[in-house]
């Protein structure tokens with residue numbers, strides 16, 4: 001069987017070095033398979049997160065040849081194997097060990113976003129009615145597998161480290177999913193502007209490019225949210241209009 | 251000796267999949283202090299992978315459906331070995347549990363009149379599975395997670411429980427370590443709920459992730475609890491078979507629910523060749539009738555592709571063994587054919603089965619809207635597990651509760667698709683409620699220091715061998731191959747006896763595995779510590795399967811290929827004997843309540 005070289009970043013808490021591993025490559029293999037083979041044959045203590053191996057859980061995020069990707073969905077036959085394949089941890093989060101980073105910040109951010117608050121049920125039996133067309137828009141946002149690759153690539157977090165004042169694309173998607181939920185009645189616009197730093201996003205669209213779920217993060221989630229914030233805080237006429245028009249029928 | 255940090259909770263829930271999250275939410279609603287532990291990050295548990303849907307007799311699509319039909323379908327699917335009280339509660343309560351998800355923000359697909367849409371699935375008489383395309387599990391776990399994080403539950407992510415702690419007969423806590431730093435943790439709790447999922451990692455071809463090492467089963471067994479029905483392991487008929495690296499990854503039954511058909515290499519739709527008597531009256535006579543069924547004709551009967559999973563899996567094995575399989579040792583699953591029936595079928599398939607489309611496109615280079623898939627059986631689910639009381643979910647050990655895949659009873663000899671997600675909700679809630687009630691009635695108990703010291707010593711041993719021992723990943727791979735070959739879909743006495751002997755060897759080898767490296771996020775070390783549980787469940791499956799000298803549901807013995815009526819009245823139980831060996835016994839099934847008997851008689 002042909003062999004390929006995998007150049008993996010190994011180390012703890014930011015201290016580390018590239019280590020080369022050579023392993024056999026067979027048809028259909030993905031990067032995560034190679035990492036598992038290396039674990040089984042050469043480095044039992046290699047640290048890596050994974051669960052589903054099918055692009056459904058968002059655990060195996062890493063940077064492969066410099067690109068933020070899921071290891072389980074990156075086929076080796078899409079990479080040049082005549083040179084080493086580099087695999088390194090995400091950069092926007094504190095390093096733990098080898099390919100594993102500390103993503104706990106993301107869980108803290110989510111807790112601070114106001115939860116879902118539905119309108120009273122539509123029917124006597126406590127259920128609601130929603131049209132398929134209306135749910136489809138939020139279903140796109142709800143596809144998110146929380147791989148945090150969009151967070152990793154966003155320059156506001158990656159280069160400018162604004163973790164204290166900007167929630168990042170993942171949580172703008174989350175907020176859009178709540179704000180555009182046909183049943184939701186909560187108002188999150190003030191938080192978006194004041195606490196969650198939506199203004200930091202300058203629509204570079206890098207996040208959309210890396211999203212493995214193909215969520216149109218910028219066009220469908222961030223831009224509409226930005227427009228709502230503008231309507232609410234900078235455009236008195238639109239705001240007046242809002243008062244007369246219930247939030248969720250637009 | 252090393253140190254540990256102590257956490258105190260009224261209720262400790264181990265596992266943060268659907269069952270654990272639902273239990274934690276319910277317990278915290280009862281105003282007790284709740285801790286939730288999971289091996290992975292929050293939201294990554296197996297539940298996230300569920301595809302097809304959650305079964306509940308909402309009757310939104312077919313108004314003939316109700317809990318009684320769901321109950322009788324579940325019992326028939328389980329070949330009447332089910333804990334009938336659980337089957338009853340499940341069928342009655344699932345609709346409310348699903349509607350509750352909507353109140354917490356879930357966004358499921360809709361019917362034309364705006365209600366929750368339901369789809370067909372194997373063994374369910376009417377369209378019954380509420381769903382979101384083919385990513386229902388993601389919707390469910392995210393809804394529970396996002397609701398749960400605002401409920402004051404303390405979450406301990408990436409922490410593994412290694413042992414349960416006892417005060418006399420009672421469970422009063424758990425001992426574990428955090429995966430990131432390798433530091434030890436001691437949880438004291440008045441009640442403990444196990445919600446750790448399944449055992450699929452005991453096999454080499456599986457749809458299950460690294461987490462499925464049967465921890466809850468092993469922890470409960472070591473604490474003295476009974477395990478029941480362990481011979482019943484579900485091999486899902488349709489896993490991917492090619493390329494090798496994706497072998498085992500699930501192809502949802504939803505493909506067949508949407509009209510997908512199974513064919514052998516000669517193009518024959520072989521599922522029509524063998525229809526079990528129990529299902530003759532409910533199965534279509536012709537492909538035409540089958541198609542009418544999947545498109546919603548209420549007078550049509552379901553196509554044979556939607557027979558129960560055990561049967562479909564065996565038919566596939568038969569075709570492959572007879573040399574009529576596909577090039578890579580499976581059969582063909584074809585959804586693309588529906589273009590003969592509907593216009594714009596390609597967009598329809600992408601809409602109904604988006605993640606299947608994605609999965610085949612990216613991992614196998616196959617476009618399912620125009621080409622057939624190659625599929626074969628994969629280890630998927632364990633019906634067996636911790637024996638619990640149907641109402642309270644308490645195990646045979648006081649203070650220890652269990653819910654979800656690690657508990658047993660609801661599914662009997664074979665689980666119907668969609669009945670797991672509903673199981674998690676119904677019995678997760680019940681476990682949380684009763685664990686909280688138990689916690690209010692009991693004190694914290696005492697944990698002897700020796701229990702902690704002993705657990706720490708056992709945890710550290712593989713590291714102290716300094717790399718002088720077998721690689722745990724390699725050992726795990728060998729074990730998986732052995733189980734696949736000897737205690738797989740088609741079983742016999744000789745192979746399984748051999749497996750039991752081999753397992754003794756594996757135990758000796760596992761006792762001296764070594765993990766090089768430090769305690770920081772060391773996957774090799776974690777695998778060393780998972781091995782004992784994997785060995786316990788492997789032995790439980792093999793011994794239970796040896797004891798059941800017949801074929802029933804998911805358990806197929808080629809040396810006893812028929813059902814034996816004299817074995818229809820008991821469940822197989824394993825427990826740890828006083829000398830530490832595994833003891834197998836037969837537990838008679840209590841007589842069915844008269845009203846439930848009448849339902850089964852009525853549904854035929």
Ligand SMILES: Cc1cc2nc3c(=O)[nH]c(=O)nc-3n(C[C@H](O)[C@H](O)[C@H](O)COP(=O)(O)OP(=O)(O)OC[C@H]3O[C@@H](n4cnc5c(N)ncnc54)[C@H](O)[C@@H]3O)c2cc1C
Pocket residue numbers: 264265266267268269270287288289290295296297298299300301302303304305386387409410411412445446447448457458461465466500630631653654655656667668669670671672674
């Ligand atoms: C690919 C796939 C598709 C499926 N599709 C469907 C479907 O469409 N419909 C359906 O009804 N069912 C489906 N199933 C089955 C169903 O998803 C599972 O049975 C169910 O999700 C199990 O849920 P659970 O809550 O019991 O466990 P899980 O969701 O697996 O959660 C287990 C939890 O326990 C934790 N844990 C385990 N051991 C320990 C330990 N030692 N210490 C601490 N924590 C621990 C894990 O970290 C995890 O958080 C599918 C299964 C698979 C694999």
Ligand code: SF4
Pocket residue numbers: 153154155156168169200201202203204205206207208218
């Ligand atoms: S579009 Fe906005 S959120 Fe996305 S990467 Fe660019 S700056 Fe970040």
Ligand code: SF4
Pocket residue numbers: 058143144145146147148149150151169170173210211212213214215217
């Ligand atoms: S939005 Fe996309 S890239 Fe971002 S976390 Fe979700 S799935 Fe990942």
Ligand code: FES
Pocket residue numbers: 049050051052053054055056057058059060061070071072073
């Ligand atoms: S392992 Fe789940 S997304 Fe890669």
